[in-house]
Amino acid sequence: MIQRYVYGSMIETDTIPVKPEAGKEPLPGFTVDEKEHSFTYLLGKEDRIYGLGENVRGINKRGWIYQSWASDNPDHLEDAVSLYAAHNFLVVDGEERFGLFLDYGGKVTYDIGYTEMNRLTIRVNDFNLDVYRISGDSVLSIVHQFREMIGRSYIPPRWAFGFGQSRWGYVCEADVRQVVRKHRELGLPLDSVYLDIDYMDSYKDFTVNQERFPDLAGLASEMAGQGVHLVPIIDAAIKKEEGYPVSDEGIRKGYFCTDKDGKPFEGAVWPGISLFPDVLNPEVRKWFGSLYKVLLDMGIEGFWNDMNEPSIFYTEASLEAIRTRLMDTVGATPDVNTFFELTGIIREVFQKDEIYDSIYHHVNGKAIRHTDVHNLYGYNMTRAAAEAFETLAKDRRILLFSRSSCIGMHRFGGTWMGDNKSWWSHLALNFRMLPSLNMCGFLYTGADLGGFGSDVTEDLLMRWLELGIFTPLMRNHSALGTREQEAYRFSDLDGFRHVLRMRYVLLPYLYSEYMKAALDNKMLFRPLAFDYPEDHRAQETEDQLMLGDSLMIAPVMQQNARGRMVYLPESMKLFRFSKDGRVLETVLGPGDHYVECELSDVIFFLRPDHLIPVSFGGSCVAEVDFDHVHFLTYPAGNEACYEYYTDDGISRQAAGMRILYRMGEDGEVKALPQ
Numbered sequence: 001m002i003q004r005y006v007y008g009s010m011i012e013t014d015t016i017p018v019k020p021e022a023g024k025e026p027l028p029g030f031t032v033d034e035k036e037h038s039f040t041y042l043l044g045k046e047d048r049i050y051g052l053g054e055n056v057r058g059i060n061k062r063g064w065i066y067q068s069w070a071s072d073n074p075d076h077l078e079d080a081v082s083l084y085a086a087h088n089f090l091v092v093d094g095e096e097r098f099g100l101f102l103d104y105g106g107k108v109t110y111d112i113g114y115t116e117m118n119r120l121t122i123r124v125n126d127f128n129l130d131v132y133r134i135s136g137d138s139v140l141s142i143v144h145q146f147r148e149m150i151g152r153s154y155i156p157p158r159w160a161f162g163f164g165q166s167r168w169g170y171v172c173e174a175d176v177r178q179v180v181r182k183h184r185e186l187g188l189p190l191d192s193v194y195l196d197i198d199y200m201d202s203y204k205d206f207t208v209n210q211e212r213f214p215d216l217a218g219l220a221s222e223m224a225g226q227g228v229h230l231v232p233i234i235d236a237a238i239k240k241e242e243g244y245p246v247s248d249e250g251i252r253k254g255y256f257c258t259d260k261d262g263k264p265f266e267g268a269v270w271p272g273i274s275l276f277p278d279v280l281n282p283e284v285r286k287w288f289g290s291l292y293k294v295l296l297d298m299g300i301e302g303f304w305n306d307m308n309e310p311s312i313f314y315t316e317a318s319l320e321a322i323r324t325r326l327m328d329t330v331g332a333t334p335d336v337n338t339f340f341e342l343t344g345i346i347r348e349v350f351q352k353d354e355i356y357d358s359i360y361h362h363v364n365g366k367a368i369r370h371t372d373v374h375n376l377y378g379y380n381m382t383r384a385a386a387e388a389f390e391t392l393a394k395d396r397r398i399l400l401f402s403r404s405s406c407i408g409m410h411r412f413g414g415t416w417m418g419d420n421k422s423w424w425s426h427l428a429l430n431f432r433m434l435p436s437l438n439m440c441g442f443l444y445t446g447a448d449l450g451g452f453g454s455d456v457t458e459d460l461l462m463r464w465l466e467l468g469i470f471t472p473l474m475r476n477h478s479a480l481g482t483r484e485q486e487a488y489r490f491s492d493l494d495g496f497r498h499v500l501r502m503r504y505v506l507l508p509y510l511y512s513e514y515m516k517a518a519l520d521n522k523m524l525f526r527p528l529a530f531d532y533p534e535d536h537r538a539q540e541t542e543d544q545l546m547l548g549d550s551l552m553i554a555p556v557m558q559q560n561a562r563g564r565m566v567y568l569p570e571s572m573k574l575f576r577f578s579k580d581g582r583v584l585e586t587v588l589g590p591g592d593h594y595v596e597c598e599l600s601d602v603i604f605f606l607r608p609d610h611l612i613p614v615s616f617g618g619s620c621v622a623e624v625d626f627d628h629v630h631f632l633t634y635p636a637g638n639e640a641c642y643e644y645y646t647d648d649g650i651s652r653q654a655a656g657m658r659i660l661y662r663m664g665e666d667g668e669v670k671a672l673p674q
């Protein structure tokens, strides 16, 4: 059951395609303080809080303050309160059980047992929002109802489930060719190479640097011949430059966000002083989306949208304030306090709230302060592209994912988890975000495998890939200046080859489960607590996840570990695939087990009377045989069935087949007649 509550009058977000009627009675269980702009709920001692999509900390969110405020925070530690996206959906599970969604584009603070351990206080910036309360008899039913309401999740082309190699630092054709050649020569599977900002001319969107990429269309088709897709980045900010058509036309037509006087707002990002397309305005969205055509026409079939929080390094005004402050120190003898103040002053300019306060959108003739809709920016940039693709690429799916997002964007594209670090703690953090993102409709997601910032180690990359083989987006990405982290840079080539190949072996299952999750509004990754709600140990397990109908995953996320403890809520069959071809299958009873997992081993667990369709792999998705699958099985006395979804992997309609496979008494798995 979903109930809608209206407070003031919200700025439309287009998150919910068909809104239920609003009720008149007050929001049950909450104290609503209109002056404080807050909603307060008393938490039971054992209540668990799930959700908030992309954010820091645990699967159970209790015990911290979180903020919905899309932020560019490449150095996030445990004390961050928000990351790149803003996802306003949570579920309280305990004495009562309900979901809560805030339809709102501004800043929201969730004090979940931080100020007081038994108090949940949600505070919004201004009191104009819709709140939805969803009740149900399980967390999964609540999430399902929510997902039905917000609409179907984005479906990428099937090749986007292949392995992608990326680095901020591939600056020319030769760099791209080298990556592909290395992968093909060494038998490392590969489906895509990502182009970061250096493919552009002076960081200008929709341009190509003619010296470094003299023939991008030619390169794209050469790569297609090798089963590889090029995926260029598009940044939110448009370089302000006379003679650059995007800048000129946008200025002429009034398509950029403005300052309070109605002049185009200028902020500095990679291209230098830049303008920000007013993508909240439908006409601008149409225009901005149409610009992608230039790259589609070159044979490009996928994009990643970056910097769309939007990230703004500084403005002229904020620089001037720094200059003035620094000038004050000339000739003076600064004391220690001044010294520390000065070290912070430049850094603090970055993404300052005051900058956002000075930006305006213009929608339907009305000016809207950016601060009130900040979290909707990345969503609408990505929506602009997706809506354009509906006509520019009528019949086929285009890969599209975004750094910033808000619920609603899940219909238009996927998301990656933004800049992380080559840290074991970020591997674990990225793992824990998978189910919370799924709750919010984001199914096509994954992290920068190996970590974006800082220097990776061989074992961290291997372990991260061992998680990555299960995430829909499987991309190794790293930052300029960090240690090179392509798999072929390291010594255990057999290990990396084995791990990457396992992705392709598992693809029939992974794709089938992804598609069913998208089409049926289900979660792909679930905390154990959602599947085994009565099991106290399951409720506390945050380093294992259910994946689709049949699997549980428990990756090794600790350095120098050669295995790990795994908790089984029921009996399961452990599979361990080693690089020398050995496959171990052992049934383990419920309870705790130490499971060995050498550095390049791939382990997972199969539920009783469940099946997993697998293939013999391939060096790219096109080589995987989805029509003739075979099965990993764990017969445990009952009928074991699997509903296998398959389609052509590219049509927009995604009108595939669902084939029911059943395992007979003899252990043979056969398709049931349709």
Ligand code: MIG
Residues within 6 Å of the ligand: 167, 168, 196, 197, 233, 306, 307, 403, 418, 419, 452, 477, 478, 479
């Ligand atoms: O300020 O384009 O998250 O993936 O490599 C950094 C360069 C800008 C941030 C993205 C990252 C990308 C990088 N970008």
